[in-house]
Amino acid sequence: MKQLQIASIPGDGIGKETVAAGRKVLDTACEVHGGVTFEYLDIDWSCEYYKQHGQMMPDNGLDILRPCDAIYLGAVGFPGVPDHVSLWGLLLPIRRTFRQYVNLRPVKLMAGVQTPLANRYPGDIDFLVVRENNEGEYSNMGGRLYQGTNEEVVVQNTVFTRAGVERVVRYAFELAIKNGRKKVSSATKSNGINYTMPFWDEIFAEISSEYPEIENNQYHIDALCARFVTHPDEFDVVVASNLFGDILTDLGPAIAGSIGIAPSANINPTRAYPSMFEPVHGSAPDIAGKGIANPMGQIWCGAMMFDHLGYQDCGDLVMRALADTLAAGTTTADIGGHANTMEVTEAVCRRIKKLAGSVPS
Ligand code: NAD
Ligand code: IPM
Ligand code: MN
DSSP states (O other), X not given: OEEEEEEEEEESTTHHHHXXXXXXXHHHHHHHHOSEEEEEEEOOOSHHHHHXXXXXXXXXXXXXXXXXXXXXXXXXXXXXXXXXXXXXXIIHHHHHHTTOOEEEEEEEOOTTOOXXXXXXXXXXXXXXXXXXXXXXXXXXXXXXXXXXXXXXXXXXXXXXXXXXXXXXXXXXXXXXXXXXOOEEEEEEOTTTOTTHHHHHHHHHHHHHTTOTTSEEEEEEHHHHHHHHHHOGGGOSEEEEOHHHHXXXXXXXXXXXXXXXXXXXXXXXXXXXSOEEEOOSSOOOTTTTTSSOOOOHHHHHHHHHHHHHHTOHHHHHHHHHHHHHHHHTTOOOGGGTOOOOHHHHHHHHHHHHHHHHTTSOO
């Protein structure tokens, strides 16, 4: 029996509810598989922790996470602590220190889920967004001068490195090949942003030429957003900078039914450091503590974590159970259902047990 160590960081708001739900599903899948178990390292870093300690995590926080096999995180950020303080104190340092330079975010309209788009059905919306996750617009570099005066000036730098752009664009093409996808689309804004964006376009063109079998397209981000709504069926793999990828991956889940179902994997492809699995959504302060959050984004992240850790059979099992649960209409209010977080979670666990007889372990 293989035992893997997973750092479990529920964080803030609904993160506490969705991580508890996700862990039930992970444990059920491990149980029926029989060859792997997760030992959790329970971590309480959050905005509450900040209020007690004046920081989001201890000084040696990243050293605590480094030896783990993976990190399973809920959400970070809650009213009462400024978002840039909470996020730069916990989530963003993890992504950067552990070189999780790929943020992989599948967007898929599942059977049983309504899209707000007319005449679109499962199969029409099914693409993978590869978001650059370590640099770009999230540079943490800049400054503010003459604060509070009418001469005040604020600058935030955007940083692209050749190595950083090349590796994420190449990952997108390799992902297309691995998944039998035909096309990679890139999002920039090189008409208005005249250094970084033409640089990205140039590198995208260079790397594209190494993959003649994969079609490639470049879009301006504004036009691409519109295209997601009017022609979502055109996309296979989409690669974008940190900020553009962030925006596209709230828009994508919105057309695929709900952000509550959207997963995200912060991947260090070299495996030198742990990768982190967290849903796309945040702490949802408006519904936190009510037990009604959709746990499916967190559960789907669990499936991606199994795949990453080499237990694809467990990942497939979780995804089949999730799809069956959705198709049967056991859903939370954000996708039109009447079930609460735990009812959905238990329904997924029941299906895992039911399906288990038919999967190899
Ligand atoms: P949010 O994703 O938390 O919420 C946006 C809307 O979607 C809300 O109406 C919320 O109720 C709904 N929603 C989100 N997840 C849901 C779920 N699982 N089930 C049902 N409904 C759901 O975005 P926000 O309000 O912009 O951010 C709230 C806080 O979370 C902020 O502090 C923000 O910085 C933080 N945040 C953190 C992460 C992260 O840790 N990865 C991601 C996004 C936002
Ligand atoms: C996400 C979130 C984060 C991001 C925020 C909370 C810093 O929106 O994971 O999509 O922009 O990366
Ligand atoms: Mn986001």
